[in-house]
Amino acid sequence: MMYNNLNNLSPEDEEELRQLEGQITELFALLEKSEIQISLLKDENSQLKAQIQKLQQKSRPSQYKSPQVETIKVPKEVIPTIIPADTSLRQNKRKCPNCGAMGFSIKEVDDKTKIICYSPRRIYMKKRVCTKCRFEF
Ligand SMILES: [Zn+2]
Incomplete structure (x- = not known):
């Protein structure tokens, strides 16, 4: 449609056409620049992905180790041995031999008459x- 009318354009239309052609060349230049940027960003992206993979491979073993250590420590050391033994010992000691009162x-x-050191x-x-x-x- 447009090309059929090119031969009988008015001067105003020709001027507009030149401006539009100029804009088109500018846009193509921009497009080229952005394509170059895109390819640069793609390269950077692939490099970053490679770095992420390396970091994930490094961090995986330590991440799996630490929770194992914690889960082993908590039930074995803290809960069964120290707390119940301690409280049961105190409860056994804390009983009045005179009236049999216990606990609190x-x-x-x-005993200020008996100095240890x-x-x-x-x-x-x-x-x-x-x-x-x-x-x-
Ligand atoms: Zn008592």
């Missing part, structure tokens, strides 16, 4: 006092 009725205090600071023997009958043991 028994308070541990320093003087330096670097004074450490006293511990004694237990029943808060119910004031019995010391």
Whole structure:
């Protein structure tokens, strides 16, 4: 359609056509530049992908190791041995031989008449006092 009318264009139309042709060449130049940028970015992208793969291969073994260590440590060391043994020992000790009161009725205090050592600071023997009958043991 357009090409059929090229021969009988008015001067105004010719001027517009030149401007449009100029814009087209500019756009092609831009297109070329952007294509060059795209190819550069593609190269960069493939390089980055390769780096990511390397990093993933490095990080994988350590990521799998650390949770294994933690799951082994938690049940074996912390929960079964220390906490129940400690509380059961304290519960056994904390019983008044006079009235039989247990647990929080028994308070541990320093026995100031029995000094274990003087330096670097004074450490006293511990004694237990029943808060119910004031019995010391
Ligand atoms: Zn008591």
